[in-house]
Structures are given as structure tokens and as C-alpha cells.
Amino acid sequence: MATKASRTAARLMLAPAVILLLGWMMVPLTMTVIFSFKRYLPMRGGDLGWVGFENYVRFVNSSAFWPAVQSTLMIVGGVLLITVVLGVLLAILLDQPMWGQGIVRILVIAPFFVMPTVSALVWKNMFMDPVNGLFAHLWRFFGATPVSWLSEASMPSIILIVSWQWLPFATLILLTAIQSLDSEQLEAAEMDGASPLSRFIYITLPHLARAITIVVLIQTIFLLAIFAEIFVTTQGAFGTRTLTYLIFQRVLESQNVGLGSAGGVYAIILANILALFLMRIVGKNLDR
Amino acid sequence: MSIRTSLGIASALAIATATAGHAQDLSGTVTIATVNNGDMIRMQGLTADFNAQYPDITLEWVTLEENVLRQRVTQDIATRGGQFDVMTIGTYEVPIWGENGWLVSLNDLPDEWDADDLLPAIRDGLTVDGELYAAPFYGESSMVMYRTDLMEAAGLEMPEAPTWEFIREAASAMTTDNTYGICLRGKAGWGENMAFLSAMANSFGARWFDEDWNAQFDSEEWANTLNFYMDMMGEYGPPGAANNGFNENLSLFQQGRCGMWIDATVAASFVTNPNDSTVADQVGFALAPDNGLGKRGNWLWAWSLAIPAGSQQTDAAKAFIAWATSKDYTALVAENEGWANVPPGTRTSLYENAEYLEAASFAEMTLRSINSADPTQPTVDPVPYTGVQFVAIPEFAGFATEVGQEFANALAGQQSVEVALERAQALTTDAMESAGY
């Protein structure tokens, strides 16, 4: 049992982290909320007074708002789906006995180390360029017309790029989870005549549930904030403007800080709804 | 490189900076934000010459891609961040920032810098109320660049001042399996596709706003402009054109993939440079096309160097700007890289220099294009704004980029011209309302 003294000590040890994070969150957030109720145009003299909820109304009513929410959810959802499904398959594959498992693992983990800016640049230019990209060469080799990926299939292209970056993360977590699976259980099921598919559905998948939750949680946090990949590739054109990018356009390109801040508050609300939803699941899983 | 060596370099740099701070005369560290265009990269390579004259001034370069640069310097100047002593900006920013009192006047640059030698169109674009707020590094208009060999093979002859109809006809005749008849900007952005399209729209009689600041995308003229552009690009343009900006098109043209390309006049020296271009000796030039309405589709732009008010290094920064935009710098580049590669479009004396005219086949057409652009009266119908390929108000960069995205979407075939114009009209109106017009 913890003593009273150690409880006090524990509080003191926790305090710096909590206070600092609270400050980090509250100070900019408060400023953002204040800005969001103002007509704030740096190019026209800065703070031009209070306007009530005008910015909030304008932001939601703009034709770009709902498509942006939709694109955000599509990218997050698409990447999660791809990384989890492929991650599970890849994890199962890597769990099989084979030669050079260590090296294969090194190859698979590599994209995780690549800066988002670099990976977006490399994919955009060296692979997806419709004239000089490798895909274009490949398409021409088979006699097909090269696809201009980033304009004609912009959303799938961005999801592909981001999934490539996050697949290693998912794979590695799921692989560790699979490795901890009791192999005797699987063997017993095999003896009882269970097909590989039902073994996967009834034994492997439930075992992975917790790992999948963690993958979904952590990735969602990072995916909601995706910026570099869009900034480098499409700059928000062709239906890839996410909420984050829309705010960026309002604040930096239009230099309308009030409007952008209102957007920022919406984004925070959206993130928190998602967070609440996720946290509940994770919270449950943490108790196990 | 080991950590220790980089430590050594870092501390050596720190010492160098510190000692510079104590030296007499002009000294200090000047931080320069610039765009990663070829001419600026070249300037970065020639700083030894500057340091020979000013040994105590240290130049720190921040070289960024155009979009990143714009975002960084705008953010910095709007908040008075003071991160930069010299900023590379254009004819769009200078009047707005100058009016706000955010830039240091350059009227007191030394006499030998010779402000009177600047091309009048360019100088006017950088002057607010008699104060010159930025020194032009290079200036440009736009013109038609075409492949003389392909034109000949198609049995056509490019007039000096073509019409849009002729351009379409030629594009059709020059398109083959391997060559695209015409390459134009499609990449979304106010300085990318909208620069081209706004200038083109001028020659079709369209305009951004009427005299009461009402957006005009619901007009017949804009529909004509956009339909003509889409049809021509769809049939004779390269694939993925909606992602092609200046650089992408330049690279296509240098590889011999384009029959014609209507873009910045500065590109002329790159496409005629045999080191980079496979078609260097087969390029001809013509004025930007028109529709017989009295306006041509050519723009006016100058990448210029300016000092943000509040810089701690104003004098050193001025010394640098005077060096980088001087006639001597031009001569220095000519000596190192040849006359054809000097930064064009800023000084009258350059266009009177026989050596330059000899080396640069595009010189005359460049000068004519620059001189024919009129930012004060850019359109057929009257407008309340100045600027040929932009509208000189602070909100323009924001909504024009979004309009550009709608047009790029249409070019990629994801929406129709009508829908793109409708959306452009709606979002421009909205942006203007929120800006208080």
C-alpha cells in the first residue's frame, strides 16, 4: 500500500507534466478562441473589433466546409482500413517460419523513419508524375495511358502515400501481438478440424483486438493532423482539402485569422468527439 | 560527417558571427529569404564577390520553394516576426506591404545603383507614393515560346503577334504521339494557373471584379476563357496538366515534349540554354496571344528584394540589395555564366547592351512584352483594381488560390466548367464579404 508520504511525492512528480501540458493547451487555445470572435485581419491592421459568432457562421456556411470534413474522415478512415487490414495480413506472414526474417523486418519498418515531406516529394515526383514517374513508365510499358495520379485519383493517391508511411507501425504492433499468441491453442483447434479461416476469425482476431485498438487510436491522433503530405502534393486541390488544410488556407493564405481561428475551434471540437469515442474503447481495453 | 566536426563548424560559425558584430564599418548578419529559382540559386553561388566588398557582413540564406516562401514571409511580416532582413517578394506584395508601412524605402540607394535605369513598368509596380519599396532582381512578362522545327513541319508560320485562334490551330497541327501541341499552367495557385488564366481572361474581355467589387465569374467572358482553355488543353495538352506549374512545364519543354508554351519570359534563357535543353536551338518567340479586343494575355511580374521595417540590419541589407540588383552584378553573371544567363527584365541598359542582344535571341520580345503590359489598366472593361494577373488587394492570394483549385479540378475532369465557375463566383463573393467589401 502506498503511504501518505509517497502519495504526496507522487502528486509532486505528476504536477510538472500536468501543469505544463495544461499551459501548452490552454494559452494558445484561449488566444484562438478570443481571435475567433474577432474580425482579425493582419493585412488590414490586425484586430478590428468583436464580431460575435459571425466567423463561426461563415466558416460552416462556406461551400468548402462539409467537403473538408468529408475528406478528413475519408483520409483517416481509408488509411486506418488499409493499414489495419494489410497490417494483420503482413503480421501473419512475418510470423511464419522463414529465412532472413530480421532483414525482412528491417525492410518493412523503413518507411516509418522517412520524413513526411520527403516521402510526399518522392512519391509525387518519382512515382506519380504522369510523364516521368515510374508508374507512367510502367503503364506505357504495358501499352496503357499513364494516369495523372494526383489529379485524377487524388484521394486514393494521398491515402496510398500516407498508408505507406503508417503500415510499418501497424504491422509491427500487430506482429508483436501475434507472436504472443498461444500456439498450442491454434494447434488444438487445428486438430479439432477447424479451417484456417475459422481459426483466424475465432482465435487470432480476438487476440489482436487490443493491439488493433491501439493502432487505431495512435494513428488517428497523427492522421487528423496530416499536413505535409497534402501541402507538398495537391495543396488541397482535387477534393483533398482536409479540415486542417482549410484552416491553413484561411489563416495563412487568406490571412483571415478570425475566420481561421473559428475553423480551428471546430477542428478541436471534431477531434475531441473522435477522441472521446476512441478513448472509451481504449479506456475499456486498458482495464483488461 | 561526425558530430565533432559539425560541432567544430557550428562553433566556428558562431565565432565568425560574433567577431563580425564587433567589426567597424558595415557589419552584421543579414538573413535573406529567397525562392529556389535558378537565378537566385546562382546569386547564392556568387556571394564571394559580395563578401570581397563587405567582408564583415555575413549572409544567411533561407532558400525555399515558392509556396513555402510566400507563406513564411507573409506570416513573418504580418506579425512583425523580424526573422528576415531581406525578403524576396513580387509586384503583388510590394504595393500592399508598402502601403501598410511594412517595408523600408529604398529611395536612398547610392546614385551609382541608378534607379532611373530601371524599366518604367517594373519601377512603377514597386513604387508606392514615390517611395521605391523593393529592388527588382529579375522582371518578366509572358510570351509564346514555340518549336520552330515543329512549326515548320506543320506547315505554319508563327506571326509576331498571334491570335488565340491561331494558337489553337497550331496546337492541333503540332500534336503528335510524342509531342503535346501546347503546354500551359494548370497547377492550382494564385501565382500558378491563376496568373496565366487571369492574364488570358483579360484578352478575352473578362475581369475579376466590376467597378463595385462584384465578382464576375458568372460573365460570358469568363465562360469563354475557361472553355477555350479547357478544350485546347484537353485535346492538345499534356497528361496531368492540372499538376503542371511553371517548373513542370519548363521541364517538359526542355525535354522537347511541347510544341508551344505560353509562360514567363524568363524561361526563354532556360529553354535556349544547350546545357539544360534538348531543343535549345529550335525555339522561337512571339507576343502573348490576343482576341482582337485590344488587350493581350501577357502579365507583368518582378521578383524583388525588399527590407521589412524593423530589421536590425537595414544598412547591411541595403548594401546587399544594391549589390544583387546592380549593373555590376549583371556583368559578374555574364562573366561567369555568359550574357544569356543574366537576370533579365529590370534595366534599360541591359537592352541597349550589344553583347546581351547578341547572346539573347529572346531579348527583344521580352522587352516588348514587358513594355506592353499595363497593370493600371489591365482589362477591356474598367476595373477598380490594379494588377494584370492579380488583383492588388490582400485577400487575393487566398481566394484566387481557391478559385485556381476549382479550375484545376475542372481541368482534371472532375467537374464541369459551369460548376467550377459557379463555385468560383460563390467563394470569391464570400471572401470579399468577409473582408468587408
Add this chain to the structure above:
Amino acid sequence: MARAATTQRKIINTAFAWMVGLLIFFPIMWTILTSFKTEATAIADPPVWFFFDWTLDNYRVVQERSDYSRFLWNSIIIAGGSTFLGMLIAIPAAWSMAFVPSKRTKDILLWMLSTKMLPAVGVLYPIYLIFIKFGLLDTRIGLTIVLMFINLPIMVWMLYTYFKEIPGEILEAARMDGAGLREEILYVLTPMAIPGIASTVLLNVILAWNEAFWTLNLTAAKAAPLTAFIASYSSPEGLFYAKLSAASTMAIAPILILGWFSQKQLVRGLTFGAVK
């Protein structure tokens, strides 16, 4: 018979796994290969694989344009510094939550993680103004602090899941033997926690190294790390694939090598206590 079947399966597995591994790694390999080509070879159709005149020219050109070592040094300081600073705050916090849990522990943890969902763009303006006020723009210390805050929740979370795995009985036994808080931490906990701390450090160095929004927006020349280095190569005039590849390789190589060498620790760190 059975043995032959397993060997056969192993061969198939191996072939398949290698194929997938190489496919995933391919973009990086292609970038590295391209960095040694000339610009013309880089866009050749059909693509040239290994048999070309290998050249270091691109690296020379890139180095001439921007002094690599300076950006590298900034990256090292900022990534290392923010991780170090973060650990100083995160270790005590995680320790206290793991060993002296209260009713609110879980809520605090989840709240911390939720601060990461704050969209950076939304608070760029406030942060920029604060930075100007305190003269932190373009300083390594300013960037170090921001990145520390960004990654702090992840650090606390990871450390917490590690510390929780340390059996409480050991602590109690130590206390019975008369060990104070200091001894407890120094002699009992530290040795058991070191692997967890190591993997947390690694993951955070990687995250801080690759962070591209704040590092680009809050620096100019003096504190600019490798993310800014790469920002000047995104679309230069003319042909640039080979130069872009060289710059990319230079930007990712240090962290790629670090990651590979320490991948065992990293993999453990990445699991966030999800799997035992």
C-alpha cells in the same frame, strides 16, 4: 513427408515475405539509387536500374547549395534536446501514475493524449505571437520546447505502460528492507525501466526528427533543421529528380540508420503496452 511439407512452406513463405518487404522498401531504395544518377539517367524510360555511371555529383551540388552539416546539427540538437527535456518531465509523471495510481490516473492519461489532437494550424498564430514576444523565433531552444510539448503525451503514455509492467511486489520488498524513495528509484526501478526508457527515447527522437510543421514555420536560418533543408528542393527549375533524391537521402539517412540499429528496442516501444 511432414518435414518436406514444412520446408516447402518455408520456402514459399520466405519468397513471399521478401517480395513484400522489397516492395515496401522499394521507394526508399529507388530514391537512394537515383541519387547516384545523372539527371538525364534519372528520368530515362525504360528506367535504368543498377548499370549506370555512378556519380557523387548530386551530393556535391546539394552540399554547395546548402551546408548540410548545419541543418544536421540543428536536427540533432532539437530532436535530442526535446526528447531529453521531455523525459525529465515524463519519467516522474509516468512513475507516479504507475506506482501510486489514483482514481483519476486513467482520466489524466487520456486527457494528456487528447492534447495531441489540438490541430497545429489552428494555434499557429497564437504560438507565433508568443514566440515573438519571448524572442524565441528561429532559436533551437524555442523549437526544442515546442517539440517537447508535442511529444510529451506520447512519452508519458509509453513510459506508463512500461512502468506498469514492473511488478509492485518488488517495490514493496525493497521498502521492507528499508529502502527510501531515492534508493527505490535508483537501485530497483531504474535497471528494470531502462529498456522502456530507451525505446521511448528512440521513438521520440524519430517523431521529433520528422516533425515538419513547426520546424518549418518557426525557423529561418539559425535553427533550421533538415525538414527545412528539404523544403528548398521541392520544385526547382528544370530536371531535379537526382538532386531531390540526393537531398532526400541526406535528410533521412541518419534516422534510418539509427532506426535500423535499434529496431528491436523500437518495436517494443511501439507496442504501447498493447501486447505483452
